[in-house]
Amino acid sequence: xxxxxxxxxxxxxxxxxxxxxxxxxxxxxxxxxxxxxxxxxxxxxxxxxxxxxxxxxxxxxxxxxxxxxxxxxxxxxxxxxxxxxxxxxxxxxxxxxxxxxxxxxxxxxxxxxxxxxxxxxxxxxxxxxxxxxxxxxxxxxxxxxxxxxxxxxxxxxxxxxxxxxxxxxxxxxxxxxxxxxxxxxx
Numbered sequence: 331x332x333x334x335x336x337x338x339x340x341x342x343x344x345x346x347x348x349x350x351x352x353x354x355x356x357x358x359x360x361x362x363x364x365x366x367x368x369x370x371x372x373x374x375x376x377x378x379x380x381x382x383x384x385x386x387x388x389x390x391x392x393x394x395x396x397x398x399x400x401x402x403x404x405x406x407x408x409x410x411x412x413x414x415x416x417x418x419x420x421x422x423x424x425x426x427x428x429x430x431x432x433x434x435x436x437x438x439x440x441x442x443x444x445x446x447x448x449x450x451x452x453x454x455x456x457x458x459x460x461x462x463x464x465x466x467x468x469x470x471x472x473x474x475x476x477x478x479x480x481x482x483x484x485x486x487x488x489x490x491x492x493x494x495x496x497x498x499x500x501x502x503x504x505x506x507x508x509x510x511x512x513x514x515x516x
Contacts, residue, residue: 351393358442362489364497376514377490381411
């Protein structure tokens, strides 16, 4: 995908998933998206907490150490999370088939998306790419700047904030100016 950031026929989104644990049996608890709309447009950001299914609660893994990192309690996702069907419908509606969706942890995030979509009975309509797809055409200077910024920026460990962090540094590096952001409509 040459010059992917200059394409006008496809949108670009950065996706991040927070999970109950980092081991087998974990399940998604929050998904966040940062939608890159272009060099002068604000980045659209949104997130959904995911209410665990009965099966996830009965057979899944909840890690207190993961909870300490992302700060999301099991009680809060049970109380405030949205049903898996609604989260999948939101993602499919927002991303569809014409969005290049990238993540910095494709193996993990796709596994959690598979768990989410399987539980909902919905089909995932978007494809997930490795974030490096978006930096493929960077010059050496751009890549050094990008890597430096990511190394020195605090990782928030919340899905929307993590996605926004990657999208903002990407835009700043590629287009040469800081980005703005605004909430996506639900």
